[in-house]
Amino acid sequence: xxxxxxxxxxxxxxxxxxxxxxxxxxxxxxxxxxxxxxxxxxxxxxxxxxxxxxxxxxxxxxxxxxxxxxxxxxxxxxxxxxxxxxxxxxxxxxxxxxxxxxxxxxxxxxxxxxxxxxxxxxxxxxxxxxxxxxxxxxxxxxxxxxxxxxxxxxxxxxxxxxxxxxxxxxxxxxxxxxxxxxxxxxxxxxxxxxxxxxxxxxxxxxxxxxxxxxxxxxxxxxxxxxxxxxxxxxxxxxxxxxxxxxxxxxxxxxxxxxxxxxxxxxxxxxxxxxxxxxxxxxxxxxxxxxxxxxxxxxxxxxxxxxxxxxxxxxxxxxxxxxxxxxxxxxxxxxxxxxxxxxxxx
Amino acid sequence: xxxxxxxxxxxxxxxxxxxxxxxxxxxxxxxxxxxxxxxxxxxxxxxxxxxxxxxxxxxxxxxxxxxxxxxxxxxxxxxxxxxxxxxxxxxxxxxxxxxxxxxxxxxxxxxxxxxxxxxxxxxxxxxxxxxxxxxxxxxxxxxxxxxxxxxxxxxxxxxxxxxxxxxxxxxxxxxxxxxxxxxxxxxxxxxxxxxxxxxxxxxxxxxxxxxxxxxxxxxxxxxxxxxxxxxxxxxxxxxxxxxxxxxxxxxxxxxxxxxxxxxxxxxxxxxxxxxxxxxxxxxxxxxxxxxxxxxxxxxxxxxxxxxxxxxxxxxxxxxxxxxxxxxxxxxxxxxxxxxxxxxxxxxxxxxxxxxxxxxxxxxxxxxxxxxxxxxxxxxxxxxxxxxxxxxxxxxxxxxxxxxxxxxxxxxxxx
Numbered sequence: 053x054x055x056x057x058x059x060x061x062x063x064x065x066x067x068x069x070x071x072x073x074x075x076x077x078x079x080x081x082x083x084x085x086x087x088x089x090x091x092x093x094x095x096x097x098x099x100x101x102x103x104x105x106x107x108x109x110x111x112x113x114x115x116x117x118x119x120x121x122x123x124x125x126x127x128x129x130x131x132x133x134x135x136x137x138x139x140x141x142x143x144x145x146x147x148x149x150x151x152x153x154x155x156x157x158x159x160x161x162x163x164x165x166x167x168x169x170x171x172x173x174x175x176x177x178x179x180x181x182x183x184x185x186x187x188x189x190x191x192x193x194x195x196x197x198x199x200x201x202x203x204x205x206x207x208x209x210x211x212x213x214x215x216x217x218x219x220x221x222x223x224x225x226x227x228x229x230x231x232x233x234x235x236x237x238x239x240x241x242x243x244x245x246x247x248x249x250x251x252x253x254x255x256x257x258x259x260x261x262x263x264x265x266x267x268x269x270x271x272x273x274x275x276x277x278x279x280x281x282x283x284x285x286x287x288x289x290x291x292x293x294x295x296x297x298x299x300x301x302x303x304x305x306x307x308x309x310x311x312x313x314x315x316x317x318x319x320x321x322x323x324x325x326x327x328x329x330x331x332x333x334x335x336x337x338x339x340x341x342x343x344x345x346x347x348x349x350x351x352x353x354x355x356x357x358x359x360x361x362x363x364x365x366x367x368x369x370x371x372x373x374x375x376x377x378x379x380x381x382x383x384x385x386x387x388x389x390x391x392x393x394x395x396x397x
Numbered sequence: 398x399x400x401x402x403x404x405x406x407x408x409x410x411x412x413x414x415x416x417x418x419x420x421x422x423x424x425x426x427x428x429x430x431x432x433x434x435x436x437x438x439x440x441x442x443x444x445x446x447x448x449x450x451x452x453x454x455x456x457x458x459x460x461x462x463x464x465x466x467x468x469x470x471x472x473x474x475x476x477x478x479x480x481x482x483x484x485x486x487x488x489x490x491x492x493x494x495x496x497x498x499x500x501x502x503x504x505x506x507x508x509x510x511x512x513x514x515x516x517x518x519x520x521x522x523x524x525x526x527x528x529x530x531x532x533x534x535x536x537x538x539x540x541x542x543x544x545x546x547x548x549x550x551x552x553x554x555x556x557x558x559x560x561x562x563x564x565x566x567x568x569x570x571x572x573x574x575x576x577x578x579x580x581x582x583x584x585x586x587x588x589x590x591x592x593x594x595x596x597x598x599x600x601x602x603x604x605x606x607x608x609x610x611x612x613x614x615x616x617x618x619x620x621x622x623x624x625x626x627x628x629x630x631x632x633x634x635x636x637x638x639x640x641x642x643x644x645x646x647x648x649x650x651x652x653x654x655x656x657x658x659x660x661x662x663x664x665x666x667x668x669x670x671x672x673x674x675x676x677x678x679x680x681x682x683x684x685x686x687x688x689x690x691x692x693x694x695x696x697x698x699x700x701x702x703x704x705x706x707x708x709x710x711x712x713x714x715x716x717x718x719x720x721x722x723x724x725x726x727x728x729x730x731x732x733x734x735x736x737x738x739x740x741x742x743x744x745x746x747x748x749x750x751x752x753x754x755x756x757x758x759x760x761x762x763x764x765x766x767x768x769x770x771x772x773x774x775x776x777x778x779x780x781x782x783x784x785x786x787x788x789x790x791x792x793x794x795x796x797x798x799x800x801x802x803x804x805x806x807x808x809x810x811x
Binding site for chain 2 (some may be wrong): 191
């Protein structure tokens with residue numbers, strides 16, 4: 053008996069496409085070519101155009117705190133840090149709110165209103181950012197844009213009062229320090245607190261909180277019912293059950309959702325543009341008037357820009373894109389590696 | 398020995414067949430009277446104490462510190478009251494419950510305030526019919542609200558989003574189908590690039606179109622350029638969520654279709670796409686809502702006008718978010734009211750889209766609508782009747798055979 057009969061030869065698989073499948077394959081494939089083309093064109097164009105300004109500026113681009121490309125002095129140190137400060141403020145404000153609301157919807161809310169709340173939060177995630185910008189502009193900074201609202205200030209305490217409170221009591225912490233603010237001076241004006249990183253951050257927080265909340269809620273509700281009941285059967289209180297089952301199960305989803313919110317907060321333009329008064333130096337005091345971000349810089353400067361300034365703006369946009377890209381890929385990596393994200397996508 | 402015969406089984410008693418007791422849903426809530434009293438007492442004590450501190454000791458003034466102090470006292474008192482008759486573990490549980498409830502209430506109030514504030518501030522402009530029927534060409538900054546409107550912005554928004562959808566729906570769906578039907582190295586590359594581009598900030602998308610189409614190709618600022626910018630932003634979002642939805646279609650359904658001899662194209666057209674219909678619609682509508690509301694790409698590419706412009710290829714065109722943005726930058730109260738009015742219209746537009754998305758999609762595969770459920774129930778009752786009639790030996794004449802309701806092509810139908 054010869055041995056070679058027993059050896060299983062791997063068969064070559066040939067796929068024969070049906071005749072009508074050929075145009076189908078071709079059609080969808082060319083659509084994907086077009087999409088890939090557009091997408092890579094945007095990326096490559098950003099790189100090439102931005103590279104022109106980057107090449108002229110060199111490493112100074114990351115360290116200069118000024119924006120005057122036509123005389124060759126420009127850099128994104130101030131706007132880059134401004135963007136990060138605004139986004140971090142937004143995340144610090146938004147994440148506790150979003151996590152609390154997500155826990156409330158998934159664990160505490162009465163059955164009758166649960167679905168309504170879910171829809172409401174999802175709807176708020178779809179509300180255009182310009183609406184949040186309006187809200188921040190007129191409700192948080194009364195008396196600045198619209199003199200008719202000055203009297204309404206007393207009945208609608210806003211973020212400016214929170215700013216003043218923080219500056220009064222926590223002013224010894226460097227980031228809460230405000231130059232020229234004296235808590236014992238009763239004539240101090242509130243205008244030094246307006247148009248600040250903090251106000252912009254709170255508005256962006258309102259914008260990203262529904263997005264973060266809806267992701268967290270999704271993950272929390274997926275926590276396995278058997279483990280929940282097991283914890284309760286062992287005598288855990290509701291919080292004990294949440295801490296031992298729901299939060300560990302949803303941890304990756306919470307981190308991922310937070311990072312997706314951070315990505316949105318970094319790229320937000322209009323809400324920030326409406327609120328801040330732009331400056332071009334690093335502003336580490338988040339309560340103080342004056343802030344800036346990359347997207348606001350682009351919206352501010354694109355119109356009367358020379359070709360070289362456009363390419364400098366492109367370079368700034370590229371830096372922003374790289375930042376959001378890292379944050380988003382990190383988020384999807386964390387979500388897909390986790391237990392709660394394995395089933396979903 | 399005489400054996401007594403066992404008594405014959407008693408005839409069935411005339412007692413009616415035992416009906417199943419109707420189950421009443423028991424309340425599993427565990428709120429005792431002492432809990433309610435604890436909450437109420439702590440709340441009253443906290444409010445009273447902070448009112449005393451504010452009015453008598455003058456430690457603080459204003460509504461915001463009052464709420465803050467009252468809240469802190471409430472948490473404190475509630476914890477103490479609960480500690481009287483519970484363990485530390487329960488106290489922690491109660492305090493976390495208070496915290497979670499208050500965070501949720503805070504966020505929901507803030508979100509409600511966004512909506513209510515917009516509508517209240519927009520109301521003065523909103524109640525004039527001319528707000529919806531005229532453009533701003535004859536209305537100066539000082540003109541009353543009875544003059545001028547935002548028809549041009551509504552039309553601009555609809556034109557831009559139509560063009561953007563006309564480009565991105567076919568491209569996006571075809572790409573998503575390609576990604577799910579022909580997996581491979583190339584598909585993986587496309588998927589990665591698309592995923593990367595979902596991170597593209599909208600202002601950068603606008604800047605890209607501004608630099609290429611407007612500055613290099615020399616196309617003037619127009620509605621078409623703005624649509625292109627919106628497309629660049631929307632396309633990755635639509636592809637990504639459609640791809641997810643298409644991958645959720647059960648492989649068994651596709652394999653069944655192919656086992657019956659249909660080719661790929663037929664399978665996609667008759668099985669995959671109908672199964673994923675609701676999810677795909679949701680993906681497109683939510684992408685549309687995102688595209689409609691974006692201001693920054695339009696700001697860079699559309700130009701600004703107060704005139705009604707129906708031609709997307711020539712002349713500037715304005716969209717609702719851009720109109721809102723420009724209105725509120727003006728110091729005139731009437732302009733600001735118009736800005737809020739436009740924002741309210743924009744929100745209504747998003748709301749309508751969202752409701753449509755909820756009605757069409759929003760339900761998982763296999764979850765039926767009310768109508769589908771009714772038809773299923775009806776059919777099942779008729780089947781039951783037919784089977785029982787046959788068991789009783791009644792022949793059902795063909796004319797009496799219950800008419801089968803038209804089957805939908807939903808998978809897994811009875």
